[in-house]
């Protein structure tokens with residue numbers, strides 16, 4: 001296998017691509033098929049009637065009700081029986097023991113909105129299921145939740161943060177500051193950082209947690225949200241470039257998590273949502289293509305000096321119109337949540353891919 005057979009994780013020259021290519025070129029026999037020349041984010045969902053998720057939601061003691069679709073009465077089960085199959089290889093199974101060995105004594109921090117909460121909850125449930133009798137603690141202090149597995153000295157921390165850049169209370173009101181990231185002081189000293197932001201950039205009205213938006217000296221009442229997102233993400237990227245030593249800290253960006261509120265995106269009517277969906281989209285193509293913020297993420301990460309790995313979950317999650325809580329989330333039958341994901345569910349695959357990236361990096 002030569003360099004020519006490398007496939008690309010995205011259009012970016014990311015670390016993962018290089019690792020895959022080098023393994024493929026130099027050590028094709030020793031490198032298992034999970035990584036060698038394989039884009040793990042390109043593939044399709046496969047139904048397997050005997051597959052079971054890495055944990056049963058009923059036995060994860062700290063799973064938040066909003067994600068616990070089975071407890072909230074979701075009647076169907078097939079959405080728990082799909083596994084992600086990359087086109088060019090088999091995916092590694094999540095091995096909690098191996099994960100714990102690799103991360104022993106280390107601190108992982110998720111920073112972002114409720115999609116980070118979704119992935120953090122999935123990972124903590126996966127680890128809990130791997131070591132059901134081990135001593136763990138879960139502490140919440142303000143916006144920070146810390147899950148510690150004491151026997152391994154592993155900390156998996158979540159810091160809720162919708163924009164990454166700062167929102168500051170000033171005389172005129174709450175100001176979203178696209179160029180300011182004092183928040184970042186709390187992100188130092190971790191072995192692995194996993195960032196995400198997007199969904200809150202779209203909120204208007206009562207759900208919008210700011211009154212003004214500031215860019216340089218200019219303060220506005222509003223602006224194009226995608227442009228604002230790009231500006232904020234660029235500020236974050238500069239923070240990473242000047243504050244993170246990639247030799248000691250692994251930086252991951254959790255890609256844009258798609259919603260399913262408009263069936264037109266997958267060739268159904270515009271009034272169709274995730275509600276009542278019980279099957280993924282078959283094959284590996286999502287009719288609507290990538291959402292605009294995913295393109296922004298690619299652009300911004302592509303300009304960074306620091307090696308940041310994109311956990312490119314966008315397309316594989318776009319295919320899972322059946323994976324959301326819909327009427328089985330926090331608001332129950334009053335609501336229709338097509339933004340978050342049921343747990344067990346799709347974020348378990350995100351973590352399986354995160355694990356694959358870890359294993360891959362360990363091979364260097």
Ligand SMILES: *[C@@H]1O[C@H](CO)[C@@H](O)[C@H](O)[C@H]1NC(C)=O
Nearest residue numbers: 046047048049050051052083
């Ligand atoms: C289906 O899942 C079972 C249980 O996880 C596994 O042993 C089996 O290999 C899977 N079958 C296929 C075709 O992947």
Ligand SMILES: *[C@@H]1O[C@H](CO)[C@@H](O)[C@H](O)[C@H]1NC(C)=O
Nearest residue numbers: 134135136137148149150151
């Ligand atoms: C669990 O770990 C904590 C922190 O190390 C310790 O204080 C506590 O005594 C341990 N509990 C058990 C049951 O081992």
Ligand SMILES: *[C@@H]1O[C@H](CO)[C@@H](O)[C@H](O)[C@H]1NC(C)=O
Nearest residue numbers: 266267281282283285286287
């Ligand atoms: C969706 O519709 C387009 C245009 O009619 C068609 O080309 C495409 O194959 C359809 N995709 C799916 C998944 O049905």
